[in-house]
Amino acid sequence: MERFLENVIEAEKIIRTSDHIIYITFPLVKDKRLLLKVLQEIKNAVTLCISAVLQYDYVFKRINLYKDPKSNFKTFIDKCAPRYNITKEEIDSINELFDFIEKHKESPFEFVKDDKVIILSSSLKPKTLTLEKVKEFLILSKEILKKTRDSVKRNF
Template identity: 45%
Template sequence: MPPKFIEYLQEANRITRTVDHLLYVTYPLIQDKKILIKILTELKKSTAFCINSILQYEYLLKRIPLYKDPKMNFKNFINKCAPRYQMSSIENQKITELFQIIENHKQSSMEFKKNNQLIILTETSQKIIKIETIKEFLQINKKLIENIKTQILDKI
């Protein structure tokens, strides 16, 4: 059985390939808001698997502690691991934005698509997400997977 960090990486890679297909093949044909929401949800899941892979690996090397609180682990990732895996502060902000969008989606009272944008309404705010932004999230996710492969798998 492979180590947990490899399992996380494999799952993130599988999800990312699926998201890529949904975004570049399926969505242009169907153009449904449910597909955009699914893409964002799966991107968040893939990014979380990538982060968990890094955290597990770094924990095994005794570079970082792991916490039961996911928010503490995320802070740990941003502060200690992200620089080691060539993630810029802008990319870290985009990852945080993706996670926040999913939180907004869970709390939203209404979502709709207008002019190739997804609009998520909550009781206190509205969030407009352009297709280009979703593509940026995907590119950051792919970069994170590649950085993990070069930093971890090439050393095993």
């Protein structure tokens, strides 16, 4: 099976699992650290969708791929996103998702307060993650997956 199809299938599994954790498991367990784990999984799913789009377009010689992931992401934004009807708002949300994960990885300190996870940067600037924000990212990932799946499967 083509690699881009495998990426789409894997992204579907991750999104289904993340959805279950957010809407079924989280209300029962109420462990806020689950939000960070789900956020990481959503990022992985979106990354798989982006990879699938890039690989699909590369196979059909619409784009060139590079060794640098940032260059590939720029190619995705500039050339692929319009073809797959991915809006500017969705691109901004993807960037925000990636930024959240980057801050989480770099963070020297994170804590839970009320219904929020506070991520502190090295300069002690807080970034707040809420259940609603994670749900927004989950909806974003479902939209990206739908657009990716529809375009890739239409031609296969």
